[in-house]
Amino acid sequence: MTTQTSRAWLLSAPALVLFAVLLLVPLLMTFMLSFNSFDFYGGIGTDLSLANYAEVLGDSYFYEIFGRTFLIALITTAICAAIGVPQAYILYRMSPFWRSITVLIVIGPLLISVVVRTLGWAILLGNKGVINTALMDIGLIERPIRMMYTSGGIVLALVHVMVPFMVLAVWAALQRQDPATEAAAESLGARPRTIFFRIILPQAIPGVLSGSLIVFSLSASAFATPAILGGRRVKVVSTTVYDEFLNTLNWPLGAAIAMLLLVAVLIVMLSWNSLVERRYGEVFE
Amino acid sequence: MRQNGPLSILFSLVFVSFMLAPIVVVIGVSFTPEGFLEFPPSGVSLRWFRAILDNPEFITAAWISLKLGIASATLATVLAVPAALAIGRGRFAGRDALQALFLSPLMVPTVVLGIAFLRFLSLLGLNGTFIGLMLCHAIIITPFILRLVLASVAGLDRSVEKAAISLGAKPLTVFRRVTLPAIMPGMIGGWMLAFITSFDELTVTVFIVNPSTTTLPVRLFSHITQTTDPLVASVSAVAILFTVALMLLIDRLYGLDRLLIGEGKR
Numbered sequence: 001m002t003t004q005t006s007r008a009w010l011l012s013a014p015a016l017v018l019f020a021v022l023l024l025v026p027l028l029m030t031f032m033l034s035f036n037s038f039d040f041y042g043g044i045g046t047d048l049s050l051a052n053y054a055e056v057l058g059d060s061y062f063y064e065i066f067g068r069t070f071l072i073a074l075i076t077t078a079i080c081a082a083i084g085v086p087q088a089y090i091l092y093r094m095s096p097f098w099r100s101i102t103v104l105i106v107i108g109p110l111l112i113s114v115v116v117r118t119l120g121w122a123i124l125l126g127n128k129g130v131i132n133t134a135l136m137d138i139g140l141i142e143r144p145i146r147m148m149y150t151s152g153g154i155v156l157a158l159v160h161v162m163v164p165f166m167v168l169a170v171w172a173a174l175q176r177q178d179p180a181t182e183a184a185a186e187s188l189g190a191r192p193r194t195i196f197f198r199i200i201l202p203q204a205i206p207g208v209l210s211g212s213l214i215v216f217s218l219s220a221s222a223f224a225t226p227a228i229l230g231g232r233r234v235k236v237v238s239t240t241v242y243d244e245f246l247n248t249l250n251w252p253l254g255a256a257i258a259m260l261l262l263v264a265v266l267i268v269m270l271s272w273n274s275l276v277e278r279r280y281g282e283v284f285e
Numbered sequence: 286m287r288q289n290g291p292l293s294i295l296f297s298l299v300f301v302s303f304m305l306a307p308i309v310v311v312i313g314v315s316f317t318p319e320g321f322l323e324f325p326p327s328g329v330s331l332r333w334f335r336a337i338l339d340n341p342e343f344i345t346a347a348w349i350s351l352k353l354g355i356a357s358a359t360l361a362t363v364l365a366v367p368a369a370l371a372i373g374r375g376r377f378a379g380r381d382a383l384q385a386l387f388l389s390p391l392m393v394p395t396v397v398l399g400i401a402f403l404r405f406l407s408l409l410g411l412n413g414t415f416i417g418l419m420l421c422h423a424i425i426i427t428p429f430i431l432r433l434v435l436a437s438v439a440g441l442d443r444s445v446e447k448a449a450i451s452l453g454a455k456p457l458t459v460f461r462r463v464t465l466p467a468i469m470p471g472m473i474g475g476w477m478l479a480f481i482t483s484f485d486e487l488t489v490t491v492f493i494v495n496p497s498t499t500t501l502p503v504r505l506f507s508h509i510t511q512t513t514d515p516l517v518a519s520v521s522a523v524a525i526l527f528t529v530a531l532m533l534l535i536d537r538l539y540g541l542d543r544l545l546i547g548e549g550k551r
Contacts, residue, residue, distance in 0.1 A: 005378050008371035012383055015364040015427065019386055023398075023424050026405035030397070033404055087300050090293045103542050104532070105301050110545060112308065112528050113485040115505045116521040120307020122509070123314055123322050123518075130310060130324050160307065164545075172546045192290070221394030223488040224502075228509055238396040238488070245400055245492065255404075258397045265394055 034255035044251055052256035062240075062257070066264070069236040072151055072226075073219035076158045080215045081208055083159075084166030088207075089200055091167065092174045107164040114161055114224045121157040122148065122228055149233045157225045162218060166211040173207025174200070209276050216272075217265050237261045308525060315522035317515050333519035343520050346504040350484050353415070353500060357422035358430075358479040362472060364423065365430040370464070372431075373438030388428045398425065399492035406493055413495025421493060422483045429482060430475030432547040437471030474539040481531060 009016075034052055037045035056062045087106065091099055109117060124130045125147040132144035147153040177200075185199045223238040230236065235243075237257060244254030289297070314322050318330035337343055365387070371377070372384050390398065402421045403412065411417035441464070449459045487502040494503050501524065508517050535541055 002377070004375070008374075008377040008380065011367040011371035015368040015387060016383070018364060018420065019424065019427075022402070022405065022420055023390070024386075026401035027393070027397075029404050029408075030401040083300065086293075086296060090289055090297045093289050093293070100536075102297065102301065104536060105304055107541060107545055108529070108532050109304055109308065111481050111485070111532050112525055113487070113502050113505070113521075115485075115487055115502050115509065116311060116524055117307050119505075119509055119517060119521055120309075120311045122513075123310050123324055124307060157307075160303065163304075168542065168546055171542070172548075217392070217394075221396055221488075223396055223491075224506060228506070231510075238394065241396050241400060242491070245403065251400075251404070255400060258394075258400055261394055262397045266392070269392060 030255050031259060033252055034259045036252040038250050038252045052253050053260075055253065056256055056260060065235050065237055065240050066260070068151060068234070069220055069238075069261075070264070072155055072158065072236065073216050075155050076162060076219040077212050077216045079155070079159045080163045080166040081212055084163050084211065085170050085201070085204060085208060087163075088167045088170035088174060088204070089196065091171055106167055109160070110164045115228070117161060118157055118225045118228045121153070121160065121225075125153045125156070125229070148229060149231055151230075151234055153229050154226050154234065154236075157229055158219050158222060161222070161225060162215040165214045165218070166208075169211030169214065170204050170207040173204050173210075177203040206276070206280050209272075209280070213269060213272050213276075217269055220265055220268075221261065311518050312522045312525060314515055315519040317518075320514065322513055322515055322518065333515040334523075336516050337519055337523070340516065342499075343501070343504060343516075346499050346501045347524075349415075349498060350501040353418055353422060354480040354484040356415075357419045357426060357483045358476050360419060361423040361427045361430050361479050362476050365427050365475070366434055366468070366472060369431050369434035369438055370468075373435045373441075384431075387431050390425050391428045395425075395488035399489040402489060403492040412493060413498055415498055417493060418490065418498060418500075421489060422486060425486065425489060426479035426482045429478045429547075430472070433471040433475035433478070433544070434468055435471075436548055437468045441467050470539065474535070474544045477531070477535050477539075478544055481528070 032048075033044070035048040035050065037047050037049065037051060039045070091102055091106070094102060122129075126132070127144040127146065127148065129148070131147070132141070135141045136144065147156075181203075182195060182199055185195050190198070221238055222236070223242065226234065226236040227239045227242070230239065232243075238261070241254045241258045241261070244250050244257065248254075310324050313326055314324050315333055316329045316331070317323050317326035318328045318332055319326075368383070368387060372380055372387075398421075402417075406412040406414075406417045406421075409417075445467075446459055446463050449463050450456075454462070485502055486500075487506055490500050491503050491506065494500060499507075501520075505517055505520060505524075532541060535544060
């Protein structure tokens, strides 16, 4: 080992020890736990089998939960891209004064607790909530639209939680582009629409892709929002794991579900990354 | 560059209202004189803010969150800065693996981290202890600090350090007088982002607290899932106020967007 290598490892050693002991070991133990048996009287067994995975993969109940989770994540990502990209572009064109204010409002909520933001959505979406009351008062609807305890309500709140990540990613990509290309297109007579779709959007794509990855993986594993807005009626993977661990106390089954979530999210992330690097590798250099 | 047209401004207004809606609603509800969540409130009353004082469990939880945020952000900074200096300065065997490991908490679903910590801490008998919470939070927030310190290490001018060495400065002096001041903005920005992340953390924490170490987000979460009285709104309103003050401070010191993108200070 060269002196530089040993020095670098020495500097990283404290963090490495913490991560090895408190991250790698627990993850490995949880992986092992997912193979253990469980019964309500004896607790967690020591034998190893694939029974928990067989139970999850053989039950349509769990397919529904996994399907719902990834569908919610997918729709959330699509909406975030559809509204986040134009907003990032508008931000990019704003005067510095308005931009600094708008940036605070658009990405500031990232710092506010997800629990607090979801509480706001619960107040807005309830049957006697703000939206339904307003719609009934102006006579647009007669009966409240059910939005609490629905996947649609969860998507709406998740978009609010996740869209700042998309705006940030796209905005960062826009800031890296050369404003001269836009000026050139304009001087050659391109209309604003053409400039947006032919000049701006292609250069923003790397940002959209990295933003989508963040939004998708965070939405697929979101907990607070589906737990508060979905309750026991609209379960997703993370709330199912929570119930197995803290209510049913069937830790091995919960661990198996969690491991399947981990694997699914990692597969999506890695294949997305390799896809992006193959097509846009040179952009990130 | 073209200005935004009226349609763009309208879109932006709708977007901004969407972002503000749930926050405004929470603050509005907290002023209700009634015993249920109503918006707009029928009057302005501080009844539910006084109620916070009668519910010391929220105040205790807020103190725990504050202490936990400070302790874990400080621990994570102490661990991440030397690692970032090593990783940021040139190649060595295993560099990419180390960096991937230290950033990995961002890739693992938080619920998976939560149960892994629960399993591990309960075997050690540390589950629900403050020290256990602090160590787990330190792991979750290390990536944020690492990224920002790495960005400031990348912007470091090595020739200044070399000049200091050639003028006879000892390694510790070089670090204290040259390197540290240069990476200080990244460190402070990272610490603040880490503190807020720890202060807001729910998904991991909910698995590893016990009644005596319940943090504010966990207390709010369990209160919301059991009952709905305006008390959760008034506690949330105070939390929003605290966060906004912190946010404005960060924006002045560092630039909120640059901090969250993970870039160095301009």
